[in-house]
Amino acid sequence: MMLDQPFVVIAVIASATLLYARYDSKRRANPSGLPLPPGPRPLPFLGNILNLNLFEPWLSYTQWRKTYGDIMCSRLLGQNFIIINSQKVAKELVEQRSTIYSDRPVIATNKLFGMDFNTVLQPYGAVWRLHRKLFHYALRPETVPRYRELYLQKARTLLLNIFEEPTEYVAHLKGFTASIIMALTYGYDAKPRDDPMVKAVEELVALLTNVLTAERAAVLTAFPALERIPAWFPGARFKRQALYGRKLAARVNDVPFYFVKDNLAAGTAVPSMVSDLLSQIDEKDNSGEQEQAIKATAATVFIAGAETSASTLQSFILAMLLYPEVQARAQAEIDSVLGGSRLPDFNDRLSLPYVEAILREALRWRPVVPLGIPHATSSDDVYDGYFIPKGSLVIINIWAMGRDENKYSDVDEFIPERHFTSDGQLAPEPVSSNPIFGFGRRQCPGRFVSESFTWAAIASILATFRLAKAKDEQGKEIDVKAEYTTGLAIQPVKFPCAFISRSAERENLVRGSLQ
Numbered sequence: 001m002m003l004d005q006p007f008v009v010i011a012v013i014a015s016a017t018l019l020y021a022r023y024d025s026k027r028r029a030n031p032s033g034l035p036l037p038p039g040p041r042p043l044p045f046l047g048n049i050l051n052l053n054l055f056e057p058w059l060s061y062t063q064w065r066k067t068y069g070d071i072m073c074s075r076l077l078g079q080n081f082i083i084i085n086s087q088k089v090a091k092e093l094v095e096q097r098s099t100i101y102s103d104r105p106v107i108a109t110n111k112l113f114g115m116d117f118n119t120v121l122q123p124y125g126a127v128w129r130l131h132r133k134l135f136h137y138a139l140r141p142e143t144v145p146r147y148r149e150l151y152l153q154k155a156r157t158l159l160l161n162i163f164e165e166p167t168e169y170v171a172h173l174k175g176f177t178a179s180i181i182m183a184l185t186y187g188y189d190a191k192p193r194d195d196p197m198v199k200a201v202e203e204l205v206a207l208l209t210n211v212l213t214a215e216r217a218a219v220l221t222a223f224p225a226l227e228r229i230p231a232w233f234p235g236a237r238f239k240r241q242a243l244y245g246r247k248l249a250a251r252v253n254d255v256p257f258y259f260v261k262d263n264l265a266a267g268t269a270v271p272s273m274v275s276d277l278l279s280q281i282d283e284k285d286n287s288g289e290q291e292q293a294i295k296a297t298a299a300t301v302f303i304a305g306a307e308t309s310a311s312t313l314q315s316f317i318l319a320m321l322l323y324p325e326v327q328a329r330a331q332a333e334i335d336s337v338l339g340g341s342r343l344p345d346f347n348d349r350l351s352l353p354y355v356e357a358i359l360r361e362a363l364r365w366r367p368v369v370p371l372g373i374p375h376a377t378s379s380d381d382v383y384d385g386y387f388i389p390k391g392s393l394v395i396i397n398i399w400a401m402g403r404d405e406n407k408y409s410d411v412d413e414f415i416p417e418r419h420f421t422s423d424g425q426l427a428p429e430p431v432s433s434n435p436i437f438g439f440g441r442r443q444c445p446g447r448f449v450s451e452s453f454t455w456a457a458i459a460s461i462l463a464t465f466r467l468a469k470a471k472d473e474q475g476k477e478i479d480v481k482a483e484y485t486t487g488l489a490i491q492p493v494k495f496p497c498a499f500i501s502r503s504a505e506r507e508n509l510v511r512g513s514l515q
């Protein structure tokens with residue numbers, strides 16, 4: 001993510017006086033006289049922007065934790081960022097004081113990009129409550145078994161696609177998560193490649209993750225005048241992106257939703273989240289409010305769930321190349337349970353603890369959303385002798401939580417064994433309670449669905465292929481590094497991988513299961 005540099009410089013000069021007035025009034029608004037949580041000394045007006053790694057801010061925050069501890073304050077262009085670095089503090093504040101910590105910051109870029117329908121960024125109020133009710137109804141843990149056959153069938157299609165076109169494995173992983181989400185949300189059977197509905201939403205997600213980071217939003221919130229700069233102004237690239245974002249967002253909301261409505265009217269709808277929710281609508285409600293909420297929650301599922309889950313799978317593949325001994329141990333476990341004569345299904349899950357540990361480790365090793373989605377405080381609070389003002393941005397540093405040296409050693413290494421207790425049992429916490437999914441009332445409602453289909457893909461790939469470094473034309477292995485994109489959500493930069501069939505029998509099983 002690049003801030004448009006000249007744009008920021010103009011803005012800084014033009015708005016300095018205004019900001020100082022805001023800064024000063026905020027300082028005077030602390031009635032308790034208590035200090036803010038500790039943090040690096042901010043510069044006047046700019047705050048800590050010059051100390052912060054704007055591409056990977058989680059690395060700066062995790063580094064600062066060594067000096068300032070589990071709760072810190074950073075200032076960025078006039079806003080307080082309260083950074084939570086440990087699960088303990090996240091539980092005490094975001095879970096136990098959820099009435100204060102469940103709002104989202106007003107992100108100026110949200111409306112500008114047409115994203116204000118989206119549950120993820122919805123303010124803590126009546127619309128958000130209705131969305132969460134719908135999510136709970138459609139994605140609660142009890143609904144997971146209903147979709148297991150779908151997950152397995154899609155996992156086998158994924159294997160087949162990799163057999164056919166191994167170099168395109170990233171597209172196949174994305175196709176896997178996209179097709180599951182389109183099926184469970186709309187009952188829509190997406191084409192494996194270049195599906196128009198999927199393409200539109202993928203583009204919207206790309207805009208969202210690259211442009212709407214909290215740090216970038218802070219620039220716009222601090223300098224609201226920038227929103228009024230016309231799209232053609234030199235350096236105002238984001239305005240042009242915003243215009244495009246608004247058009248895309250309308251398309252992403254409407255097209256698949258009316259696909260379900262038309263099918264319902266024609267009596268051809270396949271059961272799905274949207275068809276279920278439409279059948280629950282209160283007939284007496286003529287306001288259209290419920291229908292609007294269904295449309296918005298459904299569009300959110302793809303935005304929140306498709307790329308995030310595909311990124312976890314890409315990290316898993318990367319780890320298998322970098323840690324071949326882990327892969328070998330998992331395959332030995334799978335072979336001992338399945339005997340090479342069938343493909344894994346959900347009945348095998350409890351018998352495959354090492355595969356389970358690989359899933360947990362992939363989530364920990366490279367958390368897809370390293371700083372979660374920012375929360376905001378809806379009133380003043382005091383914690384551990386520190387003042388936390390109303391309207392602070394609260395950043396949950398998930399990256400640091402997975403790298404807590406009191407809990408884990410060799411934090412940067414991929415070690416599934418760390419998820420076992422000293423007596424060799426898998427640690428009791430289920431994947432769905434992992435900090436990677438956030439905390440409190442805004443915790444990810446897609447976590448049960450996501451961990452379930454991600455498991456199906458990991459177990460199926462390990463049963464069928466040996467993953468190895470690809471070779472160049474001279475037969476030399478191509479080196480692979482753990483390099484990631486940046487933004488709100490991260491994913492590995494594409495790397496080559498060889499998918500070697502583990503046996504003809506397994507390949508026949510895959511082909512046979514899809515006939």
Ligand code: HEM
Pocket residue numbers: 119120121122132135139300301302304305306308309312368369372373374375396436437438439440441442443444445446447449450
């Ligand atoms: C590996 C996959 C996923 C990861 C790592 C992930 C992570 C997260 C995180 C960190 C949050 C913010 C929680 C907070 O504010 O404290 C979140 C929110 C959310 N996630 Fe997920 N998620 C994943 C998959 C999914 C899926 C598959 C869906 C939908 C089926 C989904 C739907 C949502 C929604 C709707 C929210 C917003 C909740 C709210 O603001 O009230 N996510 N997710």
